Amino acid sequence: MKFSPVLQSAKLLTRYKRFLADIRLPDGSVVTIHCPNTGSMKNCIVENSPCWYSVSDNPKRKYPFTWEIATTPAGYLAGVNTGRANALVKEAIENGVIEELVGYREIRSEVKYGDENSRIDFLLSARCEDGVGVSDNKNDKQTDCYVEVKSVTLEMSDGLGLFPDSVSARGAKHLRELMLMVEQGHRAVLVFCVQHTGIERVSPADDIDAIYGQLLREAISTGVEVLVYGATISREEIVLTRRLSLIL
Numbered sequence: 001m002k003f004s005p006v007l008q009s010a011k012l013l014t015r016y017k018r019f020l021a022d023i024r025l026p027d028g029s030v031v032t033i034h035c036p037n038t039g040s041m042k043n044c045i046v047e048n049s050p051c052w053y054s055v056s057d058n059p060k061r062k063y064p065f066t067w068e069i070a071t072t073p074a075g076y077l078a079g080v081n082t083g084r085a086n087a088l089v090k091e092a093i094e095n096g097v098i099e100e101l102v103g104y105r106e107i108r109s110e111v112k113y114g115d116e117n118s119r120i121d122f123l124l125s126a127r128c129e130d131g132v133g134v135s136d137n138k139n140d141k142q143t144d145c146y147v148e149v150k151s152v153t154l155e156m157s158d159g160l161g162l163f164p165d166s167v168s169a170r171g172a173k174h175l176r177e178l179m180l181m182v183e184q185g186h187r188a189v190l191v192f193c194v195q196h197t198g199i200e201r202v203s204p205a206d207d208i209d210a211i212y213g214q215l216l217r218e219a220i221s222t223g224v225e226v227l228v229y230g231a232t233i234s235r236e237e238i239v240l241t242r243r244l245s246l247i248l
Contacts, residue, residue: 001088007052007068007235015045021067023051033065036081040166042154044070044078052235069233072198077233078153079195084238085151086121089191092229092240093122100227101189104145113146114177122147145187148174152194152202152228160247161199163192167209175215175224182223190219194230194244201245202228217248 010023013030021035033053035041049071056064070078090107092098104124111123124145154165164171178188192202204213220226228244 001084001091001239002237003054003068003235005055007054008065009050009052009235012045012049012051012067012070013047015041020063023053023065023067031065032063033067034061034063035067036083037067038082039153039164041070041080042165043072043156044080044153046071046073069235069238072155072196074155074198076155076196076198078155078197079151079231079233079238080153082151085149085193085195088195088231088238088240089147089149089193089229090122093124097240098191098227098229100225101145101147114180116173116177118173118177120146120177121149143185143187145189146178146181147189147191148178149191149193152192152199153196154205155196155199159198159200161192161194161196161202162205162208163202164205164209164212168212171209172212172215175212175219178224179219179222187225188223189225189227190216192226192228192244192246193240194228195233195238196230197233199230199244201247203247220248 010025013022015021015035019035021033024030052069053065054068068081070080072078093101096102106125108123110119113120152161152163154162181188204216206213226246228246229240230242230244231238231240
């Protein structure tokens with residue numbers, strides 16, 4: 001995912017009211033920008049650290065600047081815009097980076113599913129909406145695949161990343177829905193999209209949300225697949241490039 005134009009640099013001052021942050025521009029002026037992250041952003045907020053932001057040309061936006069990249073206490077880069085995670089995963093699927101999800105005929109986004117009024121991030125279909133069936137290509141998948149995406153930016157130490165960074169009732173709901181899809185005979189996959197240059201492996205954050213950790217292990221035991229992919233990050237682009245480890 002390339003940024004066009006490239007991101008602008010500033011110094012982070014503070015984040016507040018969840019969706020706002022103040023930054024200092026190179027000319028010394030202070031600007032309030034949009035923070036596109038609903039989590040705690042633990043270990044991603046360092047006062048007076050370098051940060052990078054994008055600029056919207058939408059005249060209706062109250063805050064035209066969006067915080068995209070933070071510098072962590074250890075000096076790593078973290079992509080804090082959780083709204084980019086889905087696009088990163090879709091791009092990685094289409095480019096063959098996530099090999100486990102290659103071979104489906106169609107990718108649809110935000111499809112209603114499950115019993116709890118949910119929408120799946122991606123439905124990878126063996127059959128297109130026009131009714132065309134699976135081809136003879138050996139890479140085509142025979143079962144629809146439900147893919148849920150979660151963005152990971154919480155790094156503790158020695159390359160260990162944790163999810164979630166705050167209690168996530170929504171995340172627990174999504175795990176229950178994925179387990180239901182497996183029960184109904186579908187394939188279900190959770191993708192941890194790691195937008196953090198210092199994370200090499202991911203674990204459930206049991207000390208933050210024990211219920212989520214318990215459900216994640218239960219989901220895996222019932223057949224839900226969990227994939228972890230890490231990104232390279234710069235002011236020019238963020239792109240998923242490598243498979244990381246899951247530690248339970």
